[in-house]
Amino acid sequence: MRLFTVLATLSVLLLAATCKPESQSARLPPNLKQLEGTWLHAHEEDQADVLVYRPNTYAFPPSRGRTGFAFERNGLFTQYDIAPTDGLEGHKGRWKMQNEHTLLISLDDKQEPDYTLDVVSLENNVLKVRRKDL
Numbered sequence: 519m520r521l522f523t524v525l526a527t528l529s530v531l532l533l534a535a536t537c538k539p540e541s542q543s544a545r546l547p548p549n550l551k552q553l554e555g556t557w558l559h560a561h562e563e564d565q566a567d568v569l570v571y572r573p574n575t576y577a578f579p580p581s582r583g584r585t586g587f588a589f590e591r592n593g594l595f596t597q598y599d600i601a602p603t604d605g606l607e608g609h610k611g612r613w614k615m616q617n618e619h620t621l622l623i624s625l626d627d628k629q630e631p632d633y634t635l636d637v638v639s640l641e642n643n644v645l646k647v648r649r650k651d652l
Contacts, residue, residue, distance in 0.1 A: 550619075550640060557645055558586035558598075568638055571645040587623075589613055595623060 601607035611625035
C-alpha cells in the first residue's frame with residue numbers, strides 16, 4: 519500500500535511538472551498570431567528606423583550574414599547574432615506582450631539590455647518592427 523501511495527504521488531508530481539501555462543501565442547492579438555517562427559533581418563528592405571524581417575525560409579539575396587530571432591509559443595525567444603566564425607550564435611531569452619503591438623524581449627545572458635519590438639506591421643510574411651533598448 520505504501521508503494522502505491524508513493525507511486526501515485528510521483529505520478530501527480532510528474533503530471534503537474536508537464537502542465538504548461540497558457541501560451542503566449544494563444545493570447546496574441548489576431549494580427550500577431552503568425553509571429554511564431556524564425557525571422558531573419560532583410561536589411562536591404564529597412565526604411566529609416568523600421569527594421570524588416572522575413573521567415574528564414576525566404577530566398578534572401580547574398581549577404582555577409584543575417585541576424586534574426588525566433589519566437590516560440592511558450593514565451594521562449596532566441597536572438598541570432600553573427601558569430602565570430604561567421605555562422606549564427608543563438609542567445610536564449612523570453613518574450614511577452616507589453617501591449618497589443620509591443621513585445622518585451624529579455625535575454626538570459628544579460629549581455630544586452632532588455633528591449634522592445636514595436637510591431638509596425640506583420641503581413642504577407644514580412645515583419646516590420648522598431649527596436650527600442652530599455
